[in-house]
Structure formats: structure tokens, C-alpha cells
Amino acid sequence: MIDPKPAAGRTPQRRFGGTVAQIRSALGFYRVMAYATGSMLLLLCVEMILRYGFGKFLFAGGRDAFTGAPFGFGLADAEPAGVVGGVNVSLAILIVHGWMYVLYLISNFRLWSLLRWPFRRFILMALGGVVPFLSFFVERRMHAEAERELLAHPDAGARY
Numbered sequence: 001m002i003d004p005k006p007a008a009g010r011t012p013q014r015r016f017g018g019t020v021a022q023i024r025s026a027l028g029f030y031r032v033m034a035y036a037t038g039s040m041l042l043l044l045c046v047e048m049i050l051r052y053g054f055g056k057f058l059f060a061g062g063r064d065a066f067t068g069a070p071f072g073f074g075l076a077d078a079e080p081a082g083v084v085g086g087v088n089v090s091l092a093i094l095i096v097h098g099w100m101y102v103l104y105l106i107s108n109f110r111l112w113s114l115l116r117w118p119f120r121r122f123i124l125m126a127l128g129g130v131v132p133f134l135s136f137f138v139e140r141r142m143h144a145e146a147e148r149e150l151l152a153h154p155d156a157g158a159r160y
Helices: 020-054 089-115 119-127 134-152
Strands: 056-060 073-077
Touching: 020 056, 020 089, 020 134, 056 089, 089 119, 089 134, 119 134
Parallel strands: none
Antiparallel strands: 056 073
């Protein structure tokens, strides 16, 4: 319980939702997912510019639709299809970012619930996966805040 009015010179007692080891583990998972999701989001932005700005897809393998020659790796027309067969790397980027964002949200929730932060902080963390470059800045801020809280309240996570 948090004392609503602490005595003079005393800080209110802080309780975490887990042990310090659990919080540090969640912090590491959050850091990895923030950087991975942020990087995939930047790739996704490049892919969207190529697709909607220039009408191109990124392909690997397959055959050129017009000449029948083998197609290695590169940009191909989206409409009409410039490559037959092969792997549409643009589509893979979309799918991978979507699933990484799900894992990123799980890492956000885990850290948020262990530190018992306000809900608006969870929303800010979640926005990091949909606003380009935001995940890098939010991760740095949340990581520093979590470290500050762990240092300020070393016994708040001692539960077992």
C-alpha cells in the first residue's frame, strides 16, 4: 500500500508487480522488441514509398514477366506484375512488422504491469511501434525511468 501522506522526510513506499529480476528481464525484452519493431517500421515506410510512390515491389527470385529471364533480387513493377513466381519481399516486410508489433505490445504490457505505471505510459509505449523513429526515443526514456525507479526503491520488488 502507498501511504497517501508520508511523514516529513519519508518517501512513500513503492511496490512493483514483480521481482527486480523479473523487471530487468522485461526491460531487456522491451529493449530488443523496441529496436526490432522500430527498424521494421522504417523498412515498412520505405516499402510503402516504393509501392505507392513509384509502383514497385521488392522481389527475390522468379522470372521477369516480360522477357522470361531469371529475376534475382530487386524492384519490379507492381501493376502489371513485373515478376512471376519468386518471393514478394515487400509482402514479407508487412507481415513480419505486424507480428513484431504484436510481440512489442506484449513486451510493453509486461514492463508496464510489472512497474505499475499509469495507463497513459502504456499508450505512449504502444505508439512507438506505429510512429516512425518514436520507438527508439520512447525506449530510451522508459528504460531510464525504469532504472531510476529500481534504484530509488531497491526493496520494492522483493516479494519472495
